[in-house]
Amino acid sequence: MLTELRPLRFWRHWLVCWRLGADPTERAMSLDPSPPTIGKHTCWMLRQRFNPRHRAWIIYSSDKPVGRVRLTFGDVAEVHITLLPEARGKGTGTVALRRVVRMWSPVPYMARIKRGNQPSIRAFENAGFKVESITADYVRMVHP
């Protein structure tokens, strides 16, 4: 199964990003659990397109869009990843994260993962992340 990262394009990927953002598991695992609206989603897509502190890629598996991985740059590059339900549990998240950390970043990578989200914690560990700290809400993982 070939996994590729392709740069996020507004029109081409609007629908898959909508599906990803509206997925109930993704919402439950997100630090912002509020469900998206079409307006909010479109604004988000536009903002991230023009924000130099954001980079986003669509994860393709066997030429089909199945997920998204993105970076938000600050003191560290925060990694966010989500896959469509039918693409989970097949190793794709691990492969995508390994690709991301091989890309050039001027700062270390970091992820905040809801406590109890074991598939996500394991996928980040598989990609070389280590637990740095644990709060009441989330596990903070870093990649040197």
Ligand SMILES: CC(C)(COP(=O)(O)OP(=O)(O)OC[C@H]1O[C@@H](n2cnc3c(N)ncnc32)[C@H](O)[C@@H]1OP(=O)(O)O)[C@@H](O)C(=O)NCCC(=O)NCCS
């Ligand atoms: C988290 C996510 C990106 C992981 O990607 P994935 O492709 O499903 O994960 P992988 O198949 O690479 O598996 C990673 C690890 O999790 C385990 N795993 C996968 N699905 C699992 C499940 N449903 N229950 C328990 N463990 C699971 C795998 O066995 C593997 O662990 P191992 O290395 O010990 O064998 C994906 O599941 C997802 O999008 N989930 C919903 C949204 C979400 O949680 N986003 C992350 C927010 S931080």
